[in-house]
Amino acid sequence: MEFASEKIGEVTDQFRAVGTELITDKRKFAYLLLAPPLLMMTFVHFLPVLWGIIISFMDVNSGNLSTWTQAPIVGLDNYIAVYDPSSQIGQEYYSALRQTIIFSLGTIFGSYILGIAAAILLNQDFRGKLLARIVILLPWITPLVVTFYSWRLMFVSEGGLINSMLSSVGIIDQNILWLVGDNSMWALITVMVWRNFPLVAMLVYASLQSIPQDLYEAAEIDGAGKYGKFRYITLPHIYSVSSIVVLLLTLWSLINFSAPYILFGQAPPEPVRVLMLYIYQYSFNSFEFGLGSAMSVGLFALAMAFTVVYFKKTLGEQI
Amino acid sequence: MSQKQPTKFLGNIDRRVVSNAIEKITSRLLLIGILGFAATPIYWMVVSSLRRTGDIIREDPNLIPEYVTFTNYISMWDRIPLVDFYINSIIIASVATIISLFIGSLGAYALSRYSFRGNRFVAGIIIGTQMIPRILILLPIFLIFLSVQNIVSLPMRNTYHGMIYLLTTMTLPFSIWMMWGYMDSVPEALEEAARIDGCNRVQVLRHIVFPLIVPGLAATGLFVFLIAFNEVLFSSIFAVRDVTPFSIGIQQFQTNRTTQWGEMMAAATSAALPLLIILYTFQKQIIAGLTEGGLKS
Numbered sequence: 185m186e187f188a189s190e191k192i193g194e195v196t197d198q199f200r201a202v203g204t205e206l207i208t209d210k211r212k213f214a215y216l217l218l219a220p221p222l223l224m225m226t227f228v229h230f231l232p233v234l235w236g237i238i239i240s241f242m243d244v245n246s247g248n249l250s251t252w253t254q255a256p257i258v259g260l261d262n263y264i265a266v267y268d269p270s271s272q273i274g275q276e277y278y279s280a281l282r283q284t285i286i287f288s289l290g291t292i293f294g295s296y297i298l299g300i301a302a303a304i305l306l307n308q309d310f311r312g313k314l315l316a317r318i319v320i321l322l323p324w325i326t327p328l329v330v331t332f333y334s335w336r337l338m339f340v341s342e343g344g345l346i347n348s349m350l351s352s353v354g355i356i357d358q359n360i361l362w363l364v365g366d367n368s369m370w371a372l373i374t375v376m377v378w379r380n381f382p383l384v385a386m387l388v389y390a391s392l393q394s395i396p397q398d399l400y401e402a403a404e405i406d407g408a409g410k411y412g413k414f415r416y417i418t419l420p421h422i423y424s425v426s427s428i429v430v431l432l433l434t435l436w437s438l439i440n441f442s443a444p445y446i447l448f449g450q451a452p453p454e455p456v457r458v459l460m461l462y463i464y465q466y467s468f469n470s471f472e473f474g475l476g477s478a479m480s481v482g483l484f485a486l487a488m489a490f491t492v493v494y495f496k497k498t499l500g501e502q503i
Numbered sequence: 504m505s506q507k508q509p510t511k512f513l514g515n516i517d518r519r520v521v522s523n524a525i526e527k528i529t530s531r532l533l534l535i536g537i538l539g540f541a542a543t544p545i546y547w548m549v550v551s552s553l554r555r556t557g558d559i560i561r562e563d564p565n566l567i568p569e570y571v572t573f574t575n576y577i578s579m580w581d582r583i584p585l586v587d588f589y590i591n592s593i594i595i596a597s598v599a600t601i602i603s604l605f606i607g608s609l610g611a612y613a614l615s616r617y618s619f620r621g622n623r624f625v626a627g628i629i630i631g632t633q634m635i636p637r638i639l640i641l642l643p644i645f646l647i648f649l650s651v652q653n654i655v656s657l658p659m660r661n662t663y664h665g666m667i668y669l670l671t672t673m674t675l676p677f678s679i680w681m682m683w684g685y686m687d688s689v690p691e692a693l694e695e696a697a698r699i700d701g702c703n704r705v706q707v708l709r710h711i712v713f714p715l716i717v718p719g720l721a722a723t724g725l726f727v728f729l730i731a732f733n734e735v736l737f738s739s740i741f742a743v744r745d746v747t748p749f750s751i752g753i754q755q756f757q758t759n760r761t762t763q764w765g766e767m768m769a770a771a772t773s774a775a776l777p778l779l780i781i782l783y784t785f786q787k788q789i790i791a792g793l794t795e796g797g798l799k800s
Binding site: 252310321329439483 | 542563628634642672729782786
C-alpha cells in the first residue's frame with residue numbers, strides 16, 4: 185500500500201513538473217495554447233481538405249458511400265469530365281464559373297465603391313452623425329438569414345416594393361422579373377453589396393479618421409484642389425485597409441453559398457447558379473461526390489491562386 | 504493694386520460659399536440615399552410583419568401601413584415549431600461563440616507573443632482556411648461524423664455538440680485572426696512587470712491580458728455569433744432533425760405554393776430585434792471594436 189501511494193505521489197509529482205515546465209518554458213507554453221485550436225481544426229479543416237482531394241480522384245457516389253474506401257480509383261477521370269469544355273458537365277461548370285466571376289466582380293466593385301463613398305460622407309461634420317453610423321451598420325448586424333427574405337419580398341415582381349418604386353418614378357413601364365431569369369444576377373449582386381458595404385465603410389472610415397488634418401491644410405497651401413487632395417493624401421492612406429478589404433470581399437464572394445441559397449431557394453434560376461450552388465446540387469442531388477469534389481478542388485485552387493498573386497502584388501513590400 | 508484686392512477677395516469668398524453650399528447639399532443627399540438603401544429592407548421587414556396578409560404584396564404598396572395588426576406575431580408560433588428553432592440557434596450559436604473566443608484568443612496570444620518556428624506557417628494556415636470552399640469539406644466531415652458514431656458510438660449528426668463543434672471550429676481561424684490584432688495592442692511591459700511581481704504565465708493571462716482585451720472579445724464575439732447564426736450550408740446537412748436552427752427553420756414558412764410572408768417577416772423581426780437593441784445600446788463600442796481590431800492587419 186505504502187509503495188503504491190509512493191508511486192502515485194511520484195507520478196503526480198511528474199505531472200506537476202511537466203505542468204510547471206509547460207507554464208514556465210515560453211515556447212512550450214505557446215505550443216500548449218496553440219494545441220487546442222489546431223487539434224480542433226484538424227478534423228474540420230486539415231483532414232477533410234486532404235480527404236476531399238483524395239475523393240476527387242475516386243468514383244464515390246451514393247451507391248458506395250458507406251464503403252467509400254473501396255470505391256474505384258479513377259485517377260484524373262473526374263477532372264477530365266469536369267474541365268473538358270465539350271462535355272455537358274464541362275459546359276455547365278464553365279458557365280457556373282463565369283457566373284461566379286461576374287457575381288464576385290459585381291460584389292467587390294459595388295461594395296467597395298459604395299463603402300468608400302459612405303466612409304467619406306460620414307467623415308464630415310454634421311448633426312445626427314451617431315444615428316447615421318447606426319443606420320449604416322444595420323445591414324451588417326441584422327442576420328442575413330432574415331434580411332435576405334425581406335429582400336426577396338421586395339423583389340417580388342407583381343406587387344413588390346422595388347418594381348412599384350421603379351415604375352412610380354417612371355424608370356420601368358412593366359414589371360421586371362428579379363427572382364427568375366436574366367435579371368436575377370442583378371438582384372443577387374444588389375443584396376450582396378447591401379450586405380457588405382457597411383463593413384467596408386466602417387474600416388475605411390476608421391482609417392480616414394487617422395489621417396492628420398494638417399496634411400490637407402499643407403496641400404491646400406500648396407494649391408492642391410479637391411481631386412489632388414483625394415488622390416495624393418486620402419487614397420494612399422486608405423491603401424492598406426483597402427487591400428485587406430478587397431481580399432476579404434473576393435474570398436467571401438468566391439466561396440459564398442448563403443446569399444444565392446437564401447435569396448433564391450433550393451432551385452435557383454440558371455443565371456445565378458454560381459459554383460458553390462452548382463457543386464451543392466451536383467453533390468447532394470445527383471450524389472456524384474467524386475465529380476463534386478473535383479469541382480470544389482478547382483474552386484479552392486482558384487481562391488488560393490488569387491490570394492497568392494494578390495499578396496505578392498499588393499502587400500509584397502509590406503511583408 | 505491695394506484697391507482692387509478687397510473686391511477680388513470678396514468675389515472669391517462668394518464663389519466659395521456658393522460652391523461649398525452646393526457641395527454640402529449634394530453630399531447630404533448622397534448620404535441620405537445611402538442611408539435609405541441601408542435601412543429600407545429592415546424597414547420593409549418590420550412593416551410587412553405588421554400588415555394584414557392581403558396587404559403585404561399589393562400593386563400599390565404603401566410605405567406606411569394603413570392597418571397595423573399583430574396577428575402575425577401570434578399566429579407564427581402555431582405554424583411551425585419556431586420556439587424550438589430559436590432555442591436551438593441560441594444554444595448552438597452562443598456556446599460556439601464562447602468556446603471559439605476562449606480557445607481562439609489563447610491561440611492568438613501565443614502567435615502574438617512568441618516568435619517560434621512555424622509561427623508564420625500557422626498564420627498562413629489560418630488565412631488559408633478562409634479559402635476553403637466549405638462544400639469541399641462537407642462530405643469528409645459527414646464521413647468523419649459517421650465514423651465517430653460507428654467507432655465510439657457517439658452520434659454527431661443532428662446533435663447540439665456536433666453542431667457546436669462544427670461552428671466553433673469553423674469560426675476559430677477568424678477568432679484567432681481578429682484577436683491577434685488585439686493581443687498585439689496589449690503592452691508587453693505590463694506583463695513583464697506582473698511577471699517580476701511573481702505572477703506565472705497563466706496568472707498574467709488571467710489578470711493582465713484578458714481584462715485589457717474585453718472590447719476586442721466583445722467585437723469578435725459579435726462577429727463570430729453572427730457567422731454562427733447565419734450558417735446555412737452545414738446546418739442544412741448536419742442539423743436537420745431535432746436541432747434545426749432558425750436559419751434553416753425559417754424556410755418552413757414557404758411551402759410549395761405559397762409563402763406566409765407576414766408570419767415569416769414577424770419571425771424575422773423578432774430574431775433581428777435583440778441584435779438591433781445591442782447595436783443601439785453598444786454602438787460606440789461596436790464601432791470601436793470593428794475598426795480597431797485585427798482586421799486592420
